[in-house]
Amino acid sequence: MRTLIYSIRTALSSLWHERWINLLSVLSISIGLLILGVFIAVAFNMDSALKRWSKNFGLVVYLQEGLSSEAEEDLRVFFLKDPDIEGVKYISKEEALQELRRILGKNGSVLEGFESNPLPSSFELSLKDKSLEPPVVRRKAAQIKLLEGVEDVEYGEQWLSSLNALSGIMKFGVVFLGGAIFVAIAFITYSTVKILFYRRRDEIETLKLLGATRFFIRLPFLLEGLFVGISGGAVSSLALWGIYSLVLHKGPEYLPSISGFLVQLPLTAYVPALLAGAVMSFTGSLIAVGKIRY
Amino acid sequence: MIQFLNVSKFYDSDTVLKDVSLTVAKGELAYITGPSGSGKTTLLKLIYCAERPDKGRIVVAGWDLQKLKQGTIPYLRRNVGIVFQDFRLLFNKTVFENVALALRVRDAHPHEIKEKVTGVLKEIRLMHKADVFPSHLSGGEQQRVVIARAMVAKPTVLLADEPTGNLDAETSGTITDLFRAINARGTTVLIATHNDSLFHGTGRRVIHLKDTCVEKETVG
Numbered sequence: 001m002r003t004l005i006y007s008i009r010t011a012l013s014s015l016w017h018e019r020w021i022n023l024l025s026v027l028s029i030s031i032g033l034l035i036l037g038v039f040i041a042v043a044f045n046m047d048s049a050l051k052r053w054s055k056n057f058g059l060v061v062y063l064q065e066g067l068s069s070e071a072e073e074d075l076r077v078f079f080l081k082d083p084d085i086e087g088v089k090y091i092s093k094e095e096a097l098q099e100l101r102r103i104l105g106k107n108g109s110v111l112e113g114f115e116s117n118p119l120p121s122s123f124e125l126s127l128k129d130k131s132l133e134p135p136v137v138r139r140k141a142a143q144i145k146l147l148e149g150v151e152d153v154e155y156g157e158q159w160l161s162s163l164n165a166l167s168g169i170m171k172f173g174v175v176f177l178g179g180a181i182f183v184a185i186a187f188i189t190y191s192t193v194k195i196l197f198y199r200r201r202d203e204i205e206t207l208k209l210l211g212a213t214r215f216f217i218r219l220p221f222l223l224e225g226l227f228v229g230i231s232g233g234a235v236s237s238l239a240l241w242g243i244y245s246l247v248l249h250k251g252p253e254y255l256p257s258i259s260g261f262l263v264q265l266p267l268t269a270y271v272p273a274l275l276a277g278a279v280m281s282f283t284g285s286l287i288a289v290g291k292i293r294y
Numbered sequence: 295m296i297q298f299l300n301v302s303k304f305y306d307s308d309t310v311l312k313d314v315s316l317t318v319a320k321g322e323l324a325y326i327t328g329p330s331g332s333g334k335t336t337l338l339k340l341i342y343c344a345e346r347p348d349k350g351r352i353v354v355a356g357w358d359l360q361k362l363k364q365g366t367i368p369y370l371r372r373n374v375g376i377v378f379q380d381f382r383l384l385f386n387k388t389v390f391e392n393v394a395l396a397l398r399v400r401d402a403h404p405h406e407i408k409e410k411v412t413g414v415l416k417e418i419r420l421m422h423k424a425d426v427f428p429s430h431l432s433g434g435e436q437q438r439v440v441i442a443r444a445m446v447a448k449p450t451v452l453l454a455d456e457p458t459g460n461l462d463a464e465t466s467g468t469i470t471d472l473f474r475a476i477n478a479r480g481t482t483v484l485i486a487t488h489n490d491s492l493f494h495g496t497g498r499r500v501i502h503l504k505d506t507c508v509e510k511e512t513v514g
């Protein structure tokens with residue numbers, strides 16, 4: 001514990017004495033984390049927009065002609081019990097015809113050629129968020145199609161696949177960029193710690209001769225790297241908060257179309273940058289002190 | 295306390311020490327002397343494991359250095375105080391902090407550090423300069439701080455490499471008196487010097503090195 005306190009004091013003192021090199025590292029780390037933060041903010045907004053759009057997505061189950069009302073009720077109850085289905089809406093033949101007439105407007109006269117209503121009754125099923133994965137929807141549609149009384153099942157397969165592909169690309173982008181920035185930040189801290197180590201080699205030599213263990217010598221450098229990372233994370237979080245607040249409040253003035261797209265980032269969205277800065281820098285410091293021979 | 299048995303040390307093809315055998319008893323104050331390049335500094339470095347012998351066996355305060363692992367060296371060094379000619383003080387730390395370092399590496403309690411450092415600074419008559427940085431001290435004062443740092447943790451062995459090399463005669467006398475006082479408390483002291491006046495008339499054992507070997511032992 002006393003060694004830890006001494007190491008913290010030594011690390012803080014070195015942060016101040018070597019403030020220019022440390023400041024440079026903090027800024028480099030914060031820029032890296034800010035790029036990642038901006039990308040995550042864009043991905044977050046896109047994801048929430050996709051989720052909102054997905055709410056309108058559903059399966060349309062067309063029923064066989066002449067199905068009894070009891071059989072239709074059985075199907076409705078069956079759908080309500082399904083854990084993947086969030087909502088069930090019944091559209092009768094008449095309602096379907098009215099809707100078609102409304103859509104066709106003044107061209108509705110084309111329907112007068114039919115002796116009877118050619119449209120089938122149907123169920124519109126909305127699915128839960130967790131079930132909006134293309135394979136799940138595909139499997140669900142195939143299962144429903146096999147049910148007695150069901151004529152056909154339709155859903156926007158291409159639309160759903162596109163949405164999922166876009167979401168996947170964004171997630172991959174975050175992971176890829178995150179990985180690249182992790183390596184970059186670890187390298188920045190690695191180099192910083194190495195430089196600091198060599199600048200203090202006389203002091204280290206003296207400590208060694210006084211009987212200091214490797215842990216005693218290395219701990220202040222690890223802590224200094226950690227503090228640099230946390231500072232970089234804090235600066236990037238503040239910058240992201242400032243930039244995002246500015247975009248949120250001033251953005252729609254210049255680009256009205258983004259007003260429906262932007263959502264408020266939760267406060268917890270700013271914490272990962274702090275943690276990422278700390279973890280990445282600590283990793284860099286750990287590699288640096290591990291590799292230095294003394 | 296210190297035992298060398300047929301110790302040899304080579305740097306590439308150069309022989310620095312050859313078949314050196316010597317013993318320094320517990321509580322003894324002895325000198326090693328010889329011309330430059332005779333191996334005095336290397337001999338001391340072998341004692342505190344800054345160098346490893348290529349041949350032979352060294353035992354220091356019961357530690358067989360041949361069997362000592364790298365991770366155990368710090369614990370050996372806590373039993374060996376070292377005084378250098380070039381002082382090796384940390385110039386960004388005060389006199390108090392420089393002396394306290396020897397205790398901090400041992401994870402000593404702050405109360406213990408304060409008590410022991412204050413005590414040793416009073417002993418070397420530098421208490422009034424406890425908060426001064428080394429750059430504001432004279433050469434003699436700096437060397438006294440180094441001795442204070444070496445003795446504050448009460449090591450069993452104290453090594454000094456040309457401790458008066460950069461000092462005038464009067465200051466050298468003060469430093470020599472300090473070594474005698476430390477030795478009087480039971481610490482084994484080994485001083486490497488090429489300065490004859492340091493051991494003349496002391497009645498202490500002097501080990502003479504010449505051409506990498508022990509030439510003779512005399513009484514100063």
